[in-house]
Amino acid sequence: MKHTAKLKTGHPYISTTNACKLCKPLGACIAFRGIEGTMPFLHGSQGCATYMRRYIISHFREPIDIASSSLSEKHAVYGGGSNLKLGLNNSIGKYAPNAVGVATTCLTETIGDDVSMLLREWRVDADAECPNPEIPVVNVSTASYSGTHMEGFHAVVRETIAQVALTDVPIPESADEDIKIGTKPLNLMPGFVSTADLRHLRDICEDFGLEPTILPDYSDTLDAPVMAEYEKLTSGGTSLQSIRHMPQAIASIEFGRVLSACGDTGGELLQEKADVPLYAMGMPIGVRESDRFFNTLSRVSHRPIPRRHDLERGRLLDAYADGHKYLFGKRAIVYGEEDLVVGLTAFLSEIGVQPVLCASGGSSGYLKDAIAAVTDGLLREAPQVRDDVDFFDIAQDALTLKPDFLIGNSKGYSFAREQGIPLIRVGFPIHDRMGGQRILHLGYRGSQNLFDLTVNAIIAKKQRDSPVGYGYI
Amino acid sequence: MEPTVLKGRETQIYRKGKEPFAIECNKQSLAGAVSQRACVFCGSRVVLYPIADALHLVHGPVGCAVYTWDIRGALSSGPELHRLSFSTDLQERDVIFGGEEKLKNALLELIERYEPKAAFVYSTCIVGIIGDNLEAICNQVTEVTGIPVIPVQSEGFKGNKRAGYNAACKAMFRLVGTGNTSDISPHSINILGDFNLAGEIWIIRQYFEKMGVQVVANITGDGRVADISRSHGAALNVVQCSGATLDLAKMMQDTYGVPFERVSYFGVEDMAEALYKIARFFKDDPEILKRAQLLVREELSVLYPKLLEYRKDLEGKKAAIYVGGSFKAFSLVKAFRLLGMDVVMVGSQTGTKEDYEELQEITDEGTIIVDDSNPLELSSFLQEKDVDIFVGGVKERPIAYKLGLGFCDHNHERKEALEGFEGMLNFAREVHSTVMSPVWQFMPRRTG
Numbered sequence: 007m008k009h010t011a012k013l014k015t016g017h018p019y020i021s022t023t024n025a026c027k028l029c030k031p032l033g034a035c036i037a038f039r040g041i042e043g044t045m046p047f048l049h050g051s052q053g054c055a056t057y058m059r060r061y062i063i064s065h066f067r068e069p070i071d072i073a074s075s076s077l078s079e080k081h082a083v084y085g086g087g088s089n090l091k092l093g094l095n096n097s098i099g100k101y102a103p104n105a106v107g108v109a110t111t112c113l114t115e116t117i118g119d120d121v122s123m124l125l126r127e128w129r130v131d132a133d134a135e136c137p138n139p140e141i142p143v144v145n146v147s148t149a150s151y152s153g154t155h156m157e158g159f160h161a162v163v164r165e166t167i168a169q170v171a172l173t174d175v176p177i178p179e180s181a182d183e184d185i186k187i188g189t190k191p192l193n194l195m196p197g198f199v200s201t202a203d204l205r206h207l208r209d210i211c212e213d214f215g216l217e218p219t220i221l222p223d224y225s226d227t228l229d230a231p232v233m234a235e236y237e238k239l240t241s242g243g244t245s246l247q248s249i250r251h252m253p254q255a256i257a258s259i260e261f262g263r264v265l266s267a268c269g270d271t272g273g274e275l276l277q278e279k280a281d282v283p284l285y286a287m288g289m290p291i292g293v294r295e296s297d298r299f300f301n302t303l304s305r306v307s308h309r310p311i312p313r314r315h316d317l318e319r320g321r322l323l324d325a326y327a328d329g330h331k332y333l334f335g336k337r338a339i340v341y342g343e344e345d346l347v348v349g350l351t352a353f354l355s356e357i358g359v360q361p362v363l364c365a366s367g368g369s370s371g372y373l374k375d376a377i378a379a380v381t382d383g384l385l386r387e388a389p390q391v392r393d394d395v396d397f398f399d400i401a402q403d404a405l406t407l408k409p410d411f412l413i414g415n416s417k418g419y420s421f422a423r424e425q426g427i428p429l430i431r432v433g434f435p436i437h438d439r440m441g442g443q444r445i446l447h448l449g450y451r452g453s454q455n456l457f458d459l460t461v462n463a464i465i466a467k468k469q470r471d472s473p474v475g476y477g478y479i
Numbered sequence: 480m481e482p483t484v485l486k487g488r489e490t491q492i493y494r495k496g497k498e499p500f501a502i503e504c505n506k507q508s509l510a511g512a513v514s515q516r517a518c519v520f521c522g523s524r525v526v527l528y529p530i531a532d533a534l535h536l537v538h539g540p541v542g543c544a545v546y547t548w549d550i551r552g553a554l555s556s557g558p559e560l561h562r563l564s565f566s567t568d569l570q571e572r573d574v575i576f577g578g579e580e581k582l583k584n585a586l587l588e589l590i591e592r593y594e595p596k597a598a599f600v601y602s603t604c605i606v607g608i609i610g611d612n613l614e615a616i617c618n619q620v621t622e623v624t625g626i627p628v629i630p631v632q633s634e635g636f637k638g639n640k641r642a643g644y645n646a647a648c649k650a651m652f653r654l655v656g657t658g659n660t661s662d663i664s665p666h667s668i669n670i671l672g673d674f675n676l677a678g679e680i681w682i683i684r685q686y687f688e689k690m691g692v693q694v695v696a697n698i699t700g701d702g703r704v705a706d707i708s709r710s711h712g713a714a715l716n717v718v719q720c721s722g723a724t725l726d727l728a729k730m731m732q733d734t735y736g737v738p739f740e741r742v743s744y745f746g747v748e749d750m751a752e753a754l755y756k757i758a759r760f761f762k763d764d765p766e767i768l769k770r771a772q773l774l775v776r777e778e779l780s781v782l783y784p785k786l787l788e789y790r791k792d793l794e795g796k797k798a799a800i801y802v803g804g805s806f807k808a809f810s811l812v813k814a815f816r817l818l819g820m821d822v823v824m825v826g827s828q829t830g831t832k833e834d835y836e837e838l839q840e841i842t843d844e845g846t847i848i849v850d851d852s853n854p855l856e857l858s859s860f861l862q863e864k865d866v867d868i869f870v871g872g873v874k875e876r877p878i879a880y881k882l883g884l885g886f887c888d889h890n891h892e893r894k895e896a897l898e899g900f901e902g903m904l905n906f907a908r909e910v911h912s913t914v915m916s917p918v919w920q921f922m923p924r925r926t927g
């Protein structure tokens with residue numbers, strides 16, 4: 007139960023001030039945009055869809071169209087089925103998507119709309135009204151009064167696998183024909199990473215001769231080039247065809263130590279139902295976690311780690327050596343989505359930074375163990391780990407913890423400003439900087455990027471605070 | 480080009496000149512149409528949240544509260560409670576067993592922690608369903624804490640943004656009439672419908688004060704609970720923007736006999752007219768009008784030469800406008816004209832029939848007028864008209880940039896003051912800096 011701590015006067019402390027999480031449907035919308043030609047559709051009132059669009063735009067700086075069933079009072083009382091169907095027909099007619107991703111909201115979960123049933127009904131009598139009644143529709147239940155946007159995100163991955171890869175259409179016998187000669191299909195479920203991360207992951211896999219199906223992959227849809235003609239649904243994303251082939255991959259790799267502790271993931275489904283071996287690991291941030299990823303790729307592809315990645319690893323270690331003195335003993339507060347916090351903590355502990363607080367608005371219950379696992383043997387003092395926190399909690403803790411810097415999304419800015427300490431921006435949302443959507447975090451190269459950002463933030467602060475103003479460091 | 484207008488929306492679009500004017504509006508957004516509109520909750524939050532010494536607690540799951548956390552630029556000269564995001568963060572068990580207990584505890588806790596002058600409790604979609612009795616809880620908390628604790632009936636699905644304005648006005652109206660008015664001058668006004676984005680209300684206040692008119696309450700930018708509670712003592716309500724606070728002005732007129740005038744502070748003409756209108760209202764003191772004239776003259780003598788510089792470059796360029804309220808759209812049409820530019824499309828999320836009528840009167844032949852539009856329509860209009868600059872809010876921005884054309888944020892998130900005479904200069908500068916940027920020359924729209 008959240009906030010059992012009492013204030014001095016004895017009121018139970020139970021509200022949230024400046025939340026460190028977002029609601030489930032938002033995560034679902036982002037993940038749906040990672041599937042080719044998929045229109046995210048929120049079954050709820052108009053406001054949710056508009057708010058989420060606005061919020062996602064402020065990070066990605068890209069158009070993202072989210073349809074809504076725009077429920078009104080009448081529907082709240084009598085059920086939203088009719089508007090769901092009308093809305094589907096309208097958005098399919100106008101956007102001509104390849105698929106629709108329907109996510110529920112707190113409203114429709116509470117009024118108890120049975121979306122699977124409504125969709126079956128819609129299919130039966132859609133023909134006359136719907137321009138494309140055969141269209142795949144993936145639906146997820148995303149009640150916003152439990153969990154965070156990450157649960158919504160992962161639900162889309164799991165349900166897409168369940169509803170498209172494992173049941174949708176029988177897999178054609180000659181499925182292998184679609185796969186390039188000499189490459190091996192691999193499933194990669196990286197979680198909520200940046201668009202640059204997604205592109206980098208694809209390159210890495212290809213360097214091992216692997217053909218990855220990355221689910222979801224919004225690297226193009228949410229980081230697209232300018233256009234001469236407006237694209238209704240930005241192109242790119244995991245193709246439905248490749249999702250249908252996921253059961254035939256040689257292996258699945260899934261990032262997220264917390265995710266795998268929670269279980270019931272897309273990768274597990276593929277393992278159970280289609281015998282695809284699953285390699286679950288943390289986000290590859292830092293040398294140790296990246297090594298796990300690269301070694302796994304080497305194992306599944308039966309190829310050694312390509313030289314260029316070996317060199318990148320070497321360069322990263324070289325940078326670790328060059329910069330270590332600026333970092334040793336520096337105190338950091340890390341916050342954000344649970345798995346990202348775990349990855350960042352792994353990295354920080356490697357470079358000699360002491361994470362003093364690892365905080366998340368999520369509340370899986372597995373954060374602490376995951377942090378202990380990735381910091382094993384690196385830290386002289388275990389960090390405080392707190393889940394289900396908001397920024398009020400973080401700020402309160404920070405008063406005694408006296409961090410040297412914060413690392414997390416833009417939402418820590420006001421606190422960082424108050425304290426006069428650097429904020430290293432990673433994660434979501436980053437809406438007070440350009441390029442937040444394409445910060446590279448993963449692999450040796452991503453770690454290199456994070457390392458440079460971190461050490462330079464420390465050096466800049468040192469310069470700023472110095473009475474002398476050394477121009478040479 | 481393929482038609483991008485959805486069936487069921489044709490009547491919400493009008494092209495000037497073709498047929499006699501007709502437009503439908505104030506309708507529930509069409510399901511699946513990707514409206515740019517928000518909800519009742521959003522409407523009420525927009526209006527109330529700039530009251531900086533009040534607590535704004537969102538009763539519901541966490542989403543609604545976080546998506547509205549400090550995203551708008553309403554500045555305060557003192558307390559900044561409005562910049563925080565408070566939520567009861569309802570969980571599954573609250574949905575089943577009700578959230579009243581949690582709400583009460585949250586209020587007690589937060590009021591003790593922040594000592595606000597009042598508290599607003601916003602209901603969200605889900606609260607409307609589970610049926611928590613906000614009124615009762617608020618009353619109980621008022622009793623314990625001694626501050627006004629006011630429920631805002633803003634369930635998201637109970638209409639559109641406009642209904643949210645109304646909910647906000649009703650909530651504020653409970654404060655009005657509770658404060659002391661004894662020291663208020665007969666030449667006094669309240670500023671309604673300005674949210675002090677980028678400090679705009681400070682510009683406007685200063686004009687009125689220079690004219691010798693006392694400003695009693697800012698409603699709601701840089702707003703204070705105590706000011707609002709005595710705002711019924713002002714001689715006149717000056718209402719900006721078409722929708723947001725008009726309801727409050729009407730309630731104050733009916734109950735306290737305070738008349739109101741509608742104005743706009745955007746653009747030279749409308750700004751000057753706003754000042755004259757107020758001056759004419761206080762005709763018992765002709766000095767006020769004289770001071771207003773002097774003020775306008777002085778401001779214009781500085782402004783015009785600078786505007787002409789921008790106009791040289793901007794002459795003949797094309798602009799499209801899509802904003803929340805249509806009142807703002809009128810001023811923008813005039814402001815663009817002053818810069819020598821043509822407005823080829825204009826629309827709003829919440830315009831009324833009369834608003835659109837007026838728009839079609841002041842626009843040129845061929846101009847597209849649209850109500851409650853969506854990205855597909857907007858993008859097709861922008862392309863069809865080969866627009867140089869699009870004016871809108873954050874949701875419109877990526878549409879413009881993706882198509883390789885200029886953009887000006889004229890919504891609640893702007894960081895640049897656009898009101899008043901100096902605001903007009905900022906506006907011209909912003910328009911100029913985006914329209915004239917060389918980056919568009921490289922865009923596929925131009926280069927093929």
Ligand code: SF4
Nearest residue numbers: 029054111112542543
């Ligand atoms: S909390 Fe509920 S109502 Fe609010 S944005 Fe999320 S889904 Fe919509």
